Amino acid sequence: MSRHGTTQRRHRAEPVRGARGLGGLVRPLWSATGIVVIGLLAIVATAGGTYALFGTSATTSASVVTSGSAGVAVTSVSALDVAKLGPGRSVSGTFIARNTGTVPLALRLTGTAPTSTEAAVVGELRATAAVLRSGTACTNTTAGTSARAASLDTGSSWTTLPAGQSLTGCLVLTLDSDAPATVQSKSALVGFVLAGTQVAP
Structure with missing residues (x-):
C-alpha cells in the first residue's frame, strides 16, 4: 500500500x-x-x-492693411505787388505748403514756361525760392535758390516735409536792372510747381 x-x-x-x-x-x-x-x-x-515633441499653432484675427498716400497742398499764396517792379527792383511773397499724405515728402520747386505772348517779361525776371525758418520774414533780400523764373529748379533735396506738417515758402521776383524799355507795362503769367516725392525709408 x-x-x-x-x-x-x-x-x-x-x-x-x-x-x-x-x-x-x-x-x-x-x-x-x-x-x-x-x-x-x-x-x-x-x-x-x-x-x-508637442506642437501647436494659432491663427490671429485678420487685419486690414491700407497703403499710405502722398499729397501736398499749396495755400495762402501772397499777391505780388508787381506794380512796384521796375528795373533792378524786387517783390516778395509767401506761400504755405502742407503735406496732406501719410508719408514724408522731399519737396522740389520748379518754374514753368510762360503761357502768354509776353514771354520777354519772364525772360527778364529772376526768381529766388527759400524755406522760411520759424520767426523769419520773406523780404526782397531773402537768400535761396535763384534762377530765371521759367527755369527755376530747387532740386529734389530742397527740403523735407513730414506727414501732416506745413512750411512757409518765400518767393522773390527781381526784374533785371538792364531790362529794356520794351517790357514796360507788359504782363505775363509766372507759374511754379511744387512737387513732393516720398522719402525713402
Whole structure:
C-alpha cells in the first residue's frame, strides 16, 4: 500500500517538476523579448526624436492693411505787388505748403514756361525760392535758390516735409536792372510747381 502510494506521489510529482522546468524556460524568453523591445524603442527615440515633441499653432484675427498716400497742398499764396517792379527792383511773397499724405515728402520747386505772348517779361525776371525758418520774414533780400523764373529748379533735396506738417515758402521776383524799355507795362503769367516725392525709408 505504501509502495503504491509512493508511486502515485512520484507520478504526481513529475508534472510539478516538469512545470518548474517549463517555468525556467519561459522566464528567459520573456526577458529576451523585453530586451529586444527596449532596444527598438531606444532606436526609434534616437532616430526620430522630433516626433516626440508637442506642437501647436494659432491663427490671429485678420487685419486690414491700407497703403499710405502722398499729397501736398499749396495755400495762402501772397499777391505780388508787381506794380512796384521796375528795373533792378524786387517783390516778395509767401506761400504755405502742407503735406496732406501719410508719408514724408522731399519737396522740389520748379518754374514753368510762360503761357502768354509776353514771354520777354519772364525772360527778364529772376526768381529766388527759400524755406522760411520759424520767426523769419520773406523780404526782397531773402537768400535761396535763384534762377530765371521759367527755369527755376530747387532740386529734389530742397527740403523735407513730414506727414501732416506745413512750411512757409518765400518767393522773390527781381526784374533785371538792364531790362529794356520794351517790357514796360507788359504782363505775363509766372507759374511754379511744387512737387513732393516720398522719402525713402
